[in-house]
Amino acid sequence: MRKKLFWAGMIFTVSLLWGGADSGMQLLAPASLSVYHEQSASVVVKVTSATIEKIVITTETDQQINMLAVQGRNTYCKTIRLLPGENKITLTAIGKEGEIGKLSTIIYHDIVTEKKYRYPPENYSVQMFHLASNEKRCSPCHKMEVNESPGVAFENPTDSNCYGCHQKLTARPHGHAPAINWLCTSCHQTQKGGEYTFKLPDKIGEACLNCHKKEKETWEAKRFHHMPFDAKQCTRCHNPHSGEERFYLRAKPWDLCTSCHADKISGNHIINTIIAKTHPTRGKPDPSRPGKELECISCHNPHASDTRSLIMEKSPMSICAKCHKK
Ligand code: HEC
Ligand code: HEC
Numbered sequence: 034m035r036k037k038l039f040w041a042g043m044i045f046t047v048s049l050l051w052g053g054a055d056s057g058m059q060l061l062a063p064a065s066l067s068v069y070h071e072q073s074a075s076v077v078v079k080v081t082s083a084t085i086e087k088i089v090i091t092t093e094t095d096q097q098i099n100m101l102a103v104q105g106r107n108t109y110c111k112t113i114r115l116l117p118g119e120n121k122i123t124l125t126a127i128g129k130e131g132e133i134g135k136l137s138t139i140i141y142h143d144i145v146t147e148k149k150y151r152y153p154p155e156n157y158s159v160q161m162f163h164l165a166s167n168e169k170r171c172s173p174c175h176k177m178e179v180n181e182s183p184g185v186a187f188e189n190p191t192d193s194n195c196y197g198c199h200q201k202l203t204a205r206p207h208g209h210a211p212a213i214n215w216l217c218t219s220c221h222q223t224q225k226g227g228e229y230t231f232k233l234p235d236k237i238g239e240a241c242l243n244c245h246k247k248e249k250e251t252w253e254a255k256r257f258h259h260m261p262f263d264a265k266q267c268t269r270c271h272n273p274h275s276g277e278e279r280f281y282l283r284a285k286p287w288d289l290c291t292s293c294h295a296d297k298i299s300g301n302h303i304i305n306t307i308i309a310k311t312h313p314t315r316g317k318p319d320p321s322r323p324g325k326e327l328e329c330i331s332c333h334n335p336h337a338s339d340t341r342s343l344i345m346e347k348s349p350m351s352i353c354a355k356c357h358k359k
């Protein structure tokens with residue numbers, strides 16, 4: 034008798050640790066320990082217990098999201114906002130008598146412009162969602178196939194089959210044309226018969242310059258190229274979908290530049306070796322661009338230039354006159 038109870042106890046404990054069966058829920062997304070480059074992730078949960086009336090999602094943003102169970106529906110979906118770094122997501126199943134079960138998962142949101150969050154800890158990895166095995170779980174309710182005609186913008190974005198699940202990617206104030214027109218496969222080509230459906234472009238700079246032919250010609254003809262531009266790391270500075278800043282820059286230009294040029298953070302930028310005095314790089318109005326503040330791109334082109342040090346004018350000295358009129 035005692036032995037039986039012991040085993041019953043063991044099985045109960047083990048199943049609690051596994052979280053799955055006893056919580057009355059099965060998490061279909063996100064995959065545990067996956068890396069997210071974007072600011073959002075989809076939480077999809079399948080309900081396996083009829084006694085569940087409500088599921089509460091708790092995230093790092095301290096926001097609580099309630100999903101009420103509906104008769105005849107067994108899967109619930111919600112896109113949540115991520116904070117930089119580790120994000121713990123907890124789901125609590127509530128029934129008539131209170132809490133029935135709990136499960137949680139943890140994912141990582143990396144931020145290339147912040148050193149602290151640039152490199153996810155080793156136990157995290159990028160995991161592809163669009164595998165046949167995952168898509169099969171969504172297709173009872175969602176259309177999963179590509180329905181865009183190459184180069185033809187959707188008149189109404191909601192007509193794109195991708196929109197319902199990915200609308201957060203284009204919801205920021207500055208949107209990149211191919212993304213806000215839902216021409217997703219212009220960058221994420223589909224793999225025929227591949228392990229997963231959509232490619233994450235690796236040589237992204239080439240994809241960018243394929244469309245931006247005019248810029249490609251202009252920039253490549255210049256004498257001096259910025260290293261990350263030459264390395265085709267366009268997405269080190271630009272978000273490919275949309276962003277809070279103009280040109281979907283991943284941060285305000287000054288922060289973007291100093292995220293690599295850390296030696297310029299303290300404001301000790303010597304721009305004139307003759308007088309060898311430091312020059313401000315921010316916090317003052319920029320006389321050459323009314324309404325804007327002084328920043329690195331007041332004087333430097335972020336991509337390429339015919340003048341050394343990527344100076345925008347014909348020479349490092351002639352640039353002074355742009356702002357300092359005699
Ligand atoms: C039982 C039907 C059903 C299944 C199965 C289902 N969904 Fe949904 N999903 C919906 C409905 C209905 C909506 C519209 C919003 C709502 O009512 O929750 C939705 C909305 C969404 C959203 C948008 C949520 C938001 O906050 O804007 C995402 C993302 C999503 N589903 C992802 C998925 C994924 C991924 C799968 C497969 C792993 C999946 N869904 C399976 C019914 C389903
Ligand atoms: C049923 C919901 C759903 C639909 C419809 C959907 N996706 Fe996704 N997709 C996801 C989820 C969930 C992820 C994982 C990232 C996340 O949580 O946002 C994802 C990830 C991706 C990724 C990153 C690579 C990967 O496989 O993880 C790409 C690219 C992508 N989707 C493109 C598309 C395109 C293009 C369409 C339209 C043809 C589409 N998706 C339709 C749910 C969906």
Ligand code: HEC
Pocket residue numbers: 068069070071072073195199202203211212213215216217218219220221233234237240268272273274
């Ligand atoms: C201009 C090229 C481009 C277009 C257009 C584009 N993407 Fe992306 N997408 C990328 C790149 C590059 C990445 C890799 C992540 C990064 O650099 O931030 C990416 C990453 C993603 C991811 C993974 C996000 C994560 O959290 O890791 C999803 C999901 C996605 N794209 C969906 C879409 C959807 C849906 C569309 C159509 C609205 C779309 N993309 C249009 C270039 C593009």
Ligand code: HEC
Pocket residue numbers: 209210211219220237238240241242243244245267268271272273280281
């Ligand atoms: C499918 C074609 C296509 C691809 C691929 C593409 N773009 Fe674009 N991009 C456009 C179009 C169209 C516009 C809007 C027209 C314009 O203003 O030049 C645009 C606009 C922009 C702008 C704003 C330009 C302005 O003057 O307002 C930036 C910045 C940009 N793209 C960066 C990128 C980056 C970075 C990539 C690669 C991650 C990329 N683009 C890939 C088509 C593309």
Ligand code: HEC
Pocket residue numbers: 238241242245248259261262265266267268269270271280282286289330335336
């Ligand atoms: C080091 C950061 C950085 C990199 C790398 C970078 N950009 Fe930019 N880009 C910027 C900044 C900053 C601006 C805004 C310039 C301004 O406001 O005057 C910009 C502006 C743009 C514009 C619009 C205005 C213009 O100057 O034509 C386009 C298009 C563009 N970038 C495309 C690209 C493409 C394509 C790549 C990759 C080949 C790339 N960028 C790489 C920082 C970068």
Ligand code: HEC
Pocket residue numbers: 257259260261269270286289290291292293294329330333334335341342343344
């Ligand atoms: C992804 C990292 C990265 C970012 C972001 C970045 N740079 Fe650079 N930059 C480099 C590297 C690498 C070099 C070449 C090595 C060096 O001189 O430090 C360089 C060189 C330069 C140079 C000297 C070029 C020469 O010919 O001597 C200037 C000027 C410059 N960057 C300005 C900027 C400005 C302005 C920004 C913001 C728009 C910026 N950088 C953002 C990595 C970056």
Ligand code: HEC
Pocket residue numbers: 287290291294297298302303304305312313314327328329330331332333341342344349350352
């Ligand atoms: C007021 C104009 C101006 C501003 C603002 C400015 N620079 Fe410069 N920068 C210059 C000049 C001029 C040179 C020297 C050119 C030469 O003699 O080769 C230079 C040189 C550089 C160099 C190469 C030499 C070195 O010191 O490493 C880098 C890198 C650089 N700047 C980055 C930046 C960054 C990052 C910012 C923003 C934090 C910035 N600059 C802001 C004008 C400016």
Ligand code: HEC
Pocket residue numbers: 304305310311312313317318319320321327331332349350352353354355356357
């Ligand atoms: C994009 C505009 C711009 C350019 C280009 C520029 N400056 Fe300035 N400069 C400023 C601003 C803004 C200030 C701050 C004025 C104030 O304090 O109100 C400043 C201040 C100065 C100061 C005073 C510094 C101090 O600490 O008081 C000197 C000296 C100076 N600049 C020299 C130069 C020289 C030399 C060049 C060319 C190599 C140059 N500037 C290019 C905008 C510019």
